[in-house]
Amino acid sequence: MNGFLVENGGMQCSIQDAGRRGLSDIGLTQSGAMDEMAFGYANFLVGNAFNTPAIEIAMGGASFKARSEMCISICGANMQPTCNGHKIALWQTYQLRRGDVIAFGFATQGQFAYIAVAGGFQTPFSYGSYSTSIKEGLGGVEGRKLKVGDFLETLDARCPVDRRKLERKFIPKYPDSITVRLVKGYQEAMFDASSQETFFNSVYTFRGEGDRMGYRLSGERVVPSHTGILSEPICYGAVQVPSHGEPIVLLKERQTIGGYPKIGSVIAVDCFKLAQLKVGGTVKFKEVSLKEAQRATRAFYTFFKEQEA
Amino acid sequence: MKRRYSIASESSVIVYFGTTIDPVISQEVQKAYHALKAKAQEGFYEIIPSYASLMVSYDVMRFDFDEVCEIIEKSIHDAEALTLSESKIITIPVYYGREVGLDLELLAQEKNLSVEEIIALHVKGLYTVYAIGFAPGFAYLGEIDERLATSRLASPRKAVPKGSVAIADRQSAVYPSQSPGGWKVLGRTPTAMFDATYEGLSLLHVGDHVRYEPISKEEFLKLGGQL
Numbered sequence: 001m002n003g004f005l006v007e008n009g010g011m012q013c014s015i016q017d018a019g020r021r022g023l024s025d026i027g028l029t030q031s032g033a034m035d036e037m038a039f040g041y042a043n044f045l046v047g048n049a050f051n052t053p054a055i056e057i058a059m060g061g062a063s064f065k066a067r068s069e070m071c072i073s074i075c076g077a078n079m080q081p082t083c084n085g086h087k088i089a090l091w092q093t094y095q096l097r098r099g100d101v102i103a104f105g106f107a108t109q110g111q112f113a114y115i116a117v118a119g120g121f122q123t124p125f126s127y128g129s130y131s132t133s134i135k136e137g138l139g140g141v142e143g144r145k146l147k148v149g150d151f152l153e154t155l156d157a158r159c160p161v162d163r164r165k166l167e168r169k170f171i172p173k174y175p176d177s178i179t180v181r182l183v184k185g186y187q188e189a190m191f192d193a194s195s196q197e198t199f200f201n202s203v204y205t206f207r208g209e210g211d212r213m214g215y216r217l218s219g220e221r222v223v224p225s226h227t228g229i230l231s232e233p234i235c236y237g238a239v240q241v242p243s244h245g246e247p248i249v250l251l252k253e254r255q256t257i258g259g260y261p262k263i264g265s266v267i268a269v270d271c272f273k274l275a276q277l278k279v280g281g282t283v284k285f286k287e288v289s290l291k292e293a294q295r296a297t298r299a300f301y302t303f304f305k306e307q308e309a
Numbered sequence: 310m311k312r313r314y315s316i317a318s319e320s321s322v323i324v325y326f327g328t329t330i331d332p333v334i335s336q337e338v339q340k341a342y343h344a345l346k347a348k349a350q351e352g353f354y355e356i357i358p359s360y361a362s363l364m365v366s367y368d369v370m371r372f373d374f375d376e377v378c379e380i381i382e383k384s385i386h387d388a389e390a391l392t393l394s395e396s397k398i399i400t401i402p403v404y405y406g407r408e409v410g411l412d413l414e415l416l417a418q419e420k421n422l423s424v425e426e427i428i429a430l431h432v433k434g435l436y437t438v439y440a441i442g443f444a445p446g447f448a449y450l451g452e453i454d455e456r457l458a459t460s461r462l463a464s465p466r467k468a469v470p471k472g473s474v475a476i477a478d479r480q481s482a483v484y485p486s487q488s489p490g491g492w493k494v495l496g497r498t499p500t501a502m503f504d505a506t507y508e509g510l511s512l513l514h515v516g517d518h519v520r521y522e523p524i525s526k527e528e529f530l531k532l533g534g535q536l
Contacts (some may be wrong), residue, residue: 021354025342026503026511027445030355127510136445137486185316186323230328231440231449233357233364235321257359257442265318290374293319297369305370 002068004117006150010062010104015121015140015152016114018051020129024256030236031131031139032252034058034112034212034275036268037172038076040304042116045073045093047160050304052120053130055146057113058212063103064115066096067151071118071159074102075166077110077174077276091166093159110174110276119155134212135253172273176281177203180249180270181288181296182239186262190224191241198222199263200285204247208279212253215274217283221245224261231257237265239285247285249274267293269300312385314378320369322377327361330451330479334361335439339516341381344388350380358515359440360449398435398518401483403474404529405431405496408536411473412493416459428523430454431495436481436519441511446485446503448513453481465491472497472534474521481521496523499534 006013016039019032033039033056043052055064060079073093074081081088082103088094090113096102104113123130123141132140141150191199204217227243234240238250240260249266251274266274267288274283288296317323324341327334342358345365352368367377405428407413417424436450458479466489469475473484475492484490485502502512513519524532 023445023510024355024357025441026509026514027441027443027447126505138445183316183319185318230330230360230362231442232359232362233317233323233355233442235318235364235366237318255443256357257440264316265321267319290316290319294369294373297319301370 001151002070002154002156004070004121004152004154005065005067006062006146006148006152007065007101008061008063008103009145009147009150010057010060012058012134013062013146014056014132014134015053015123015130015146016056016132017053017130019131019252020127020133020139023127024233027256028127028138029133029136029253029256031129031133031212033114034252035076035114035272037272037300038112038276039114041091041166041170042073042075042114044304044307045075045091045163045166046071046116046118047163048116048118048120049308052116053123054117055115055121055152057104057115059111060104060106060113062146063101066098066100066102068098068154069156070096070154071157072096072102073116074113075116076113077107079107079113080105091171093164095159107278109278111278112275117154118157118159122153122155133253174276174278176278177283178273178277178281179284179286180266180274181293182264182266182285183290183293184264184287186238186264187224187226187229188263190226190261191222191263192225195222195224196263199247200287202284204283206277206279206281206283212251214248214250214254215277216246216248218246222247222263226261228259229261231259234258234262235265236268237271238262239264239266251275268297312382314381316374317364321364321366322374322381323362323364324381325362330360330439332437335437336516338363340388340391341385342515344384344391345381348384359442396437396516396518398520399513400520400522401474401498401500402524402528402532403496403498403521404524404526404534406526406529409470409473409497410495412462413495416457416493416495419459420456422456427457427495430457431476431481432521432523438513438515438517438519441513441515444485444488446511446513447482448502448511448519450481450519452479455479459493461491462493465489469494470497472499474498497529497534499529499532
């Protein structure tokens with residue numbers, strides 16, 4: 001059978017697509033690629049539709065063996081990937097031969113890398129998505145991270161001839177200090193003028209407190225006027241502030257409802273950037289209007305839609 | 310209170326129907342939720358109800374904020390004439406043995422009641438599903454007798470067993486799978502709360518009514534319960 005054999009599962013590898021939809025009302029989290037930009041480019045390069053399942057590698061340390069010919073691309077964090085011991089570049093396609101071993105070190109920049117394969121990994125589709133939700137133990141390969149011995153079936157597809165490499169201007173950088181755009185909303189009124197000033201003027205540090213669910217940021221405390229609210233639905237990017245006063249940005253495997261005050265939400269495209277922030281990296285929040293936020297999100301998805309056409 | 314529409318994110322709207330746990334407000338949320346679900350508006354990715362609010366996540370390629378608010382408002386308006394169909398009453402069998410009711414003794418001490426009295430108070434209520442969240446199929450049921458109202462455990466358990474029937478504040482819930490949690494555990498059910506073979510996947514949905522039925526250890530085991 002054609003496929004990709006997991007030789008080393010690394011820290012945390014999982015199958016992800018753009019995420020699960022329409023089941024949050026019964027408590028299923030969205031899940032999906034933490035950085036849809038790198039995920040999207042990986043699929044684009046091998047000629048796949050945007051929402052095709054890929055391997056998400058968190059931090060690094062994984063290796064895989066091709067059991068058949070296949071076309072892959074690696075995008076996202078640079079984990080110094082090698083093919084049979086020779087260094088290979090990101091953001092381009094490779095035609096692998098049977099027996100080739102792709103191995104990853106650890107990320108020097110960014111947190112997540114994606115391996116896409118032409119035709120997509122042929123993993124189970126469950127609850128409307130290919131995405132693994134590790135906390136819930138569902139989706140992907142048996143609802144868990146990949147481990148040694150897992151076999152991921154692939155199709156016999158060649159590399160597309162027209163898009164071997166991503167143009168340099170499109171390749172994202174993963175700097176150690178970023179600014180993320182935020183739309184105010186939810187309980188913004190529970191944050192008075194001085195706490196909002198603090199929030200938007202402070203530099204927050206990501207100390208590694210977080211996972212696919214969300215990132216807690218350390219820095220100047222922002223104290224809402226209420227410590228709790230009646231539990232309500234939580235969207236992607238929502239910034240909640242519990243009584244400890246440090247903001248938590250909720251990401252792909254967030255809880256569906258919760259009872260902490262929220263100042264607003266980081267826009268989707270900047271959540272992708274935030275996901276790639278390394279431990280020790282810093283974040284500033286910048287307020288943008290709803291119109292501006294929607295323009296940025298539309299531009300992102302329009303780009304990938306056009307590539308599919 | 311009039312409905313209040315607020316931005317949640319660049320692609321989500323949240324509608325507030327009130328600010329308290331209240332059966333009347335909850336019914337308004339349920340009506341809006343069912344109306345929007347039935348409409349099956351393409352590009353509405355998520356429609357999530359909670360106690361007194363409802364959130365819609367939408368496709369920004371297709372809609373802007375005002376359009377979404379209008380669609381929601383119109384759906385609610387159209388649904389006003391409808392009466393909610395009779396709520397389903399779902400009976401959940403519970404074994405209240407000491408070996409599975411991990412916090413029965415603790416609660417009895419705290420409340421100055423006997424374990425039997427605690428169980429009787431928990432069983433006598435007819436509860437409403439106000440929200441689902443935290444985990445797949447985890448339903449927040451309200452409201453338990455105020456004599457049982459209790460705080461969460463000071464230090465949450467790392468692993469609450471699957472099927473644990475628990476309380477916190479004036480709410481009750483069943484843990485659909487083993488997970489960390491700080492609610493006080495009174496018993497265990499052999500019934501699955503979340504199952505791929507269920508229509509709608511979750512045993513309970515917002516608006517359903519629930520009754521707990523005490524069963525013996527033998528019945529619990531016969532129904533597939535795990536100790």
